[in-house]
Amino acid sequence: MFDKRKTLPIASDHGGYELKEFLKKNLIKEGYKIKDLGTYSTESVDYPDYIHPLAKLVNDGIYEMGIIICGSGNGAQMTANKYLKIRAALCWNKEQAYLCRLHNNANIISLPGRFIDFNNAFKIVNIFLTTKFEGGRHIKRVEKISRIK
Ligand code: RB5
Numbered sequence: 332m333f334d335k336r337k338t339l340p341i342a343s344d345h346g347g348y349e350l351k352e353f354l355k356k357n358l359i360k361e362g363y364k365i366k367d368l369g370t371y372s373t374e375s376v377d378y379p380d381y382i383h384p385l386a387k388l389v390n391d392g393i394y395e396m397g398i399i400i401c402g403s404g405n406g407a408q409m410t411a412n413k414y415l416k417i418r419a420a421l422c423w424n425k426e427q428a429y430l431c432r433l434h435n436n437a438n439i440i441s442l443p444g445r446f447i448d449f450n451n452a453f454k455i456v457n458i459f460l461t462t463k464f465e466g467g468r469h470i471k472r473v474e475k476i477s478r479i480k
Pocket residue numbers: 344345346347378401402403404405406407
């Protein structure tokens with residue numbers, strides 16, 4: 332569950348730029364404070380250059396949650412999940428968004444900018460931001476994710 336008084340960072344590459352702009356506009360309308368970490372046009376860029384900074388800021392506790400977007404959502408998710416405290420979930424429907432919060436306590440949502448309806452993506456993000464981690468039996472499972480043997 333994201334506290335609207337906090338700032339929510341968003342980042343994308345060119346494949347996610349248009350969805351980023353759409354989400355930013357609509358989230359601001361909903362009362363969210365957004366920090367846009369780029370990219371700032373549809374000019375071709377490398378997604379890690381925009382996703383690493385966001386993931387690092389969330390990993391360091393500067394921001395609690397974040398939104399990342401690339402064409403498929405895969406490259407962005409892979410980049411963010413390099414960080415120990417990041418649990419980035421690739422979501423393309425509402426159920427995925429609900430479950431990644433409820434069971435996995437995901438702190439970043441990754442969206443496929445080229446394969447998702449924008450209005451639907453906004454609904455998916457809203458579910459991601461308003462669903463609380465269930466805790467209980469999922470606590471130890473989530474803790475085990477970053478335990479490398
Ligand atoms: C860019 O063309 C595309 O490869 C990128 O947005 C993303 O889908 C990578 O995973």
